[in-house]
Structures are given as structure tokens and as C-alpha cells.
Amino acid sequence: MSAELRIPLDIKEVEIISTELTKTGQIIIEVESTLDKTECGICGEEIRCTYGHGDERTFRHLPILGMATYIKFRPKRGECQKCDTNPTTTQVVEWYQERSPHTKAYDQWLMKQLINTTIEDVSMRENIGYDAVIGALDRQIDTKVNWSEIDDLGTIGIDEISRHKGRKSYSAIVSCRQKNGQTHVLAVLPDRKKRR
Ligand SMILES: [Zn+2]
Known part of the structure; x- marks a missing residue:
């Protein structure tokens, strides 16, 4: 055993x-x-x-x-x-959120996986569809931060995530890395650089 x-x-x-x-x-x-x-x-x-x-x-x-x-x-x-x-x-x-195939915890976890990498990478690593990662990104836009979980802001980072290959459509993930090594996602911003 x-x-x-x-x-x-x-x-x-x-x-x-x-x-x-x-x-x-x-x-x-x-x-x-x-x-x-x-x-x-x-x-x-x-x-x-x-x-x-x-x-x-x-x-x-x-x-x-x-x-x-x-x-x-x-x-x-x-x-x-x-x-x-x-x-x-x-x-x-x-x-969970209605119509989501993920638990909220998994959506949040995916955001952390996206830091310093691409949607394609995360989709491959997790063996989920490209659109499943986009869906998670979209569900995180406008969600509130649980500030009680955050003791100090540490280092703030902004990662621009290209939503489509070769197109100027980005989401941005704003995260902080605390002194204790924990990473928290503070915000997901939609279409940061879209030019019309
Ligand atoms: Zn009733």
C-alpha cells in the first residue's frame, strides 16, 4: 500500500x-x-x-x-x-459561474498560468481549448479582488496577453508577487491596445 x-x-x-x-x-x-x-x-x-x-x-x-x-x-x-x-x-x-466549464478557482489559476506566456501555451499545457482560456480571461474581467488575502502588494506586474495571433487585440493581467512568494491576480483588463 x-x-x-x-x-x-x-x-x-x-x-x-x-x-x-x-x-x-x-x-x-x-x-x-x-x-x-x-x-x-x-x-x-x-x-x-x-x-x-x-x-x-x-x-x-x-x-x-x-x-x-x-x-x-x-x-x-x-x-x-x-x-x-x-x-x-x-x-x-x-x-462556479453559470455557463462556465471551470470552477472559479480554476479560472483564477489559469490567469496565473498566463503570466509570462501565451494563451496557446496554456491551452496546450492544460490540454484545454484556446477558447476555454479566452472564456476564463473574459470571466475574470471586472471581477473583484479579495483584498483580505493580500498582505502586501510586493512587485506589481502587467502582462499583455495577445488574444488572437497577428491581431492587435490584447488583454492585460495585472498581478502582484508578495514577499512570501505568492502571486495574486489583481485585475484582468479587456482590449488594452485595440486601435480602430
Ligand atoms: Zn417565488
Whole structure:
């Protein structure tokens, strides 16, 4: 028996149902939300999530020991008793954005991978499509910085990331490298040098 390791999943308010290491070296972690409430999509009242589950979804998450890691999840659903038609709403959770194939943690991690390199490089290294990296970039534009995680700004860097080969369309990643060696992405700016 080889040594085993316990590490935190870095996703809040879920419990792990199962984990699987596939033959192709991917890790698949099935989770369930531990929250049992959400807001009705129509009236905004808090409702209990006792109306089954939505379709199963899979999100790319932070790699574990260099292996591509996926989170498998079926969001809970709730039914509103106050609205006339008793509409159902899918529970909104903190750790992914609607229509994103990645967890928020993975999107943020991709931004760090883009520092000093290109979208093509990251796409190849991570074995994800070029558009998946662009999608992550776009989702990071206008996101807020969690300043409580940042003790000192250290060295600030601005990386211009070419969005398309041979075209003047850039995004910029503003990051800081703290004295403790940690890198934080402070902002992603859209179309920095686009000239019309
Ligand atoms: Zn309602």
C-alpha cells in the first residue's frame, strides 16, 4: 500500500460523495451541496431545495499532483410555494459561474498560468481549448479582488496577453508577487491596445 494524502478541496459548502482516478490519469470528484436553501428566481424569497436535482455538470478544477481534476455536481432545485405557478429554481452556489466549464478557482489559476506566456501555451499545457482560456480571461474581467488575502502588494506586474495571433487585440493581467512568494491576480483588463 502506497502512502496516501489528504488535501483540502478548496470549494466551500460541498461534501465529497466519491472520488475516482481514471485509467487516463484524471481525477473525478463527485460533490453535493451542503446548502439546502436558495432564492426563488421569480420573487426572490428564500426557498428550501427539496425539489430534486438539475442535470449533472462537470467542471474543470485545480490540478492534483499534476493530474487534470474534474468536479462532478448535480445542483439542487427548490420549488416556490409563494409564487402562483410554483416555479422551480436551481440553487446558485458560490464556486462556479453559470455557463462556465471551470470552477472559479480554476479560472483564477489559469490567469496565473498566463503570466509570462501565451494563451496557446496554456491551452496546450492544460490540454484545454484556446477558447476555454479566452472564456476564463473574459470571466475574470471586472471581477473583484479579495483584498483580505493580500498582505502586501510586493512587485506589481502587467502582462499583455495577445488574444488572437497577428491581431492587435490584447488583454492585460495585472498581478502582484508578495514577499512570501505568492502571486495574486489583481485585475484582468479587456482590449488594452485595440486601435480602430
Ligand atoms: Zn417565488
